[in-house]
Amino acid sequence: MRRLQIFLCTLLLASSAHTEWIEHVEDGIMGTRIVVELWSDDREQGQQAIQAVLAEMRRIDAAMSTYKPTSEISRVNATAASHPVKISQELFDLLATSIEYSRLTDGAFDITYASVGHMYDFRRRIRPDTERIEHALPGVNYRHLRLDTAARTVRFAREGVRIDLGGIAKGYAVDRGIAVLQAHGIHRALVSAGGDSRIIGDRFGKPWVVGIRHPDRKDEVIARIPLEDAAISTSGDYERYFDEDGVRYHHILDPKTGRSASKVRSATIIGPTATRTDGLSKTAFVLGPERAIELYNRLDDVDAVLVTPDGRVLYTKGLEAPTE
Numbered sequence: 001m002r003r004l005q006i007f008l009c010t011l012l013l014a015s016s017a018h019t020e021w022i023e024h025v026e027d028g029i030m031g032t033r034i035v036v037e038l039w040s041d042d043r044e045q046g047q048q049a050i051q052a053v054l055a056e057m058r059r060i061d062a063a064m065s066t067y068k069p070t071s072e073i074s075r076v077n078a079t080a081a082s083h084p085v086k087i088s089q090e091l092f093d094l095l096a097t098s099i100e101y102s103r104l105t106d107g108a109f110d111i112t113y114a115s116v117g118h119m120y121d122f123r124r125r126i127r128p129d130t131e132r133i134e135h136a137l138p139g140v141n142y143r144h145l146r147l148d149t150a151a152r153t154v155r156f157a158r159e160g161v162r163i164d165l166g167g168i169a170k171g172y173a174v175d176r177g178i179a180v181l182q183a184h185g186i187h188r189a190l191v192s193a194g195g196d197s198r199i200i201g202d203r204f205g206k207p208w209v210v211g212i213r214h215p216d217r218k219d220e221v222i223a224r225i226p227l228e229d230a231a232i233s234t235s236g237d238y239e240r241y242f243d244e245d246g247v248r249y250h251h252i253l254d255p256k257t258g259r260s261a262s263k264v265r266s267a268t269i270i271g272p273t274a275t276r277t278d279g280l281s282k283t284a285f286v287l288g289p290e291r292a293i294e295l296y297n298r299l300d301d302v303d304a305v306l307v308t309p310d311g312r313v314l315y316t317k318g319l320e321a322p323t324e
Contacts, residue, residue, distance in 0.1 A: 115139030171278025
C-alpha cells in the first residue's frame with residue numbers, strides 16, 4: 001500500500017509481458033507531491049507523457065500560485081482593487097467556476113477567503129488575532145469579484161480583497177494532467193496532486209482501489225472505494241495545521257468567521273472531475289456534516305464520505321456503509 005495524503009491502493013494483477021505500468025513521484029510542484037501512474041506498451045512514450053504532465057503542472061503553478069510574485073494571481077491581487085485586470089481565458093474560466101461553486105454552496109466555498117487567509121502561516125504557527133481578522137473580514141465575499149466576459153477582466157469591488165485558488169487549483173491541475181495523458185494516447189492512468197486524484201480506465205478488468213485515511217492515524221484507512229473513470233478529493237484538518245492551547249488551527253477557513261472551520265474532520269468527494277471534487281471537498285467543514293450531506297445528495301454526479309469530530313463516518317446515498 002502506497003501512502004499519500006490519501007492512500008492510493010491499487011490491485012496488482014498478473015499481466016502479460018507486454019503490459020507495463022510506469023510510475024513517477026515528484027515533490028515540490030504546487031507545494032505538494034505529484035504522482036502519475038500509467039500503463040503504456042512503449043516505455044519511452046509513457047515517460048514522455050509523464051514529463052508532459054509535470055510540465056503542465058509547473059505551468060499552472062507558475063500562473064496560479066500566490067507564493068510567486070510574478071504569477072497571474074499575484075498580479076490580480078496587487079491591482080484588481082484599483083482597476084480591471086486583463087487575464088487569461090484559463091484564469092477567467094476558473095474564476096467563473098469558483099463563483100459557481102460559491103453560489104452552489106451558499107458561500108461555503110469562497111476564494112476570497114484569502115483576504116484573511118494570507119495572514120496565517122501554519123508552518124511558522126502564526127495566526128492573526130481577533131482585531132486583525134475583524135478588520136480584514138469584510139473583504140471575504142465572492143460577490144466582490146466582478147468578471148467582465150467581453151473584456152475578459154476581473155476587478156475587486158473594494159480594497160482589501162484577495163483571492164487564492166488553493167481550494168480548486170490542484171484539482172484543476174489534475175484534470176489538465178489527465179487531458180495531457182489522453183492527448184498522448186494513454187487510456188489507463190492515475191494523476192494525483194496531494195489529496196486530489198483522477199483515474200481513467202481500469203487495471204485490466206479490475207478497478208483502482210482508493211483508501212481514505214483515518215484523520216488521526218495516518219497509517220490506517222476508514223474505507224476503501226473501487227473506482228474507474230472518476231475523480232476523488234480528500235480534505236482534512238490534518239493537512240496544514242498547528243495545535244495551540246487545545247485548539248487546532250488549520251488551512252480550511254470559514255468565510256464567515258475567518259477562522260478554521262471544524263464541523264468535520266475530513267471530507268472525501270467522488271465525482272467526474274478533480275476540479276469538481278476539489279471545489280466541493282472543503283464545503284463540509286463550513287456547512288457541517290448534515291447540511292453537507294444534504295447538498296451532496298442533491299447533486300447527481302457526486303458522492304461523499306465525511307468523518308465528524310465525534311468519529312462518525314457518514315456516507316451519501318450513492319455509497320453504502322461497510323458491513324461489520
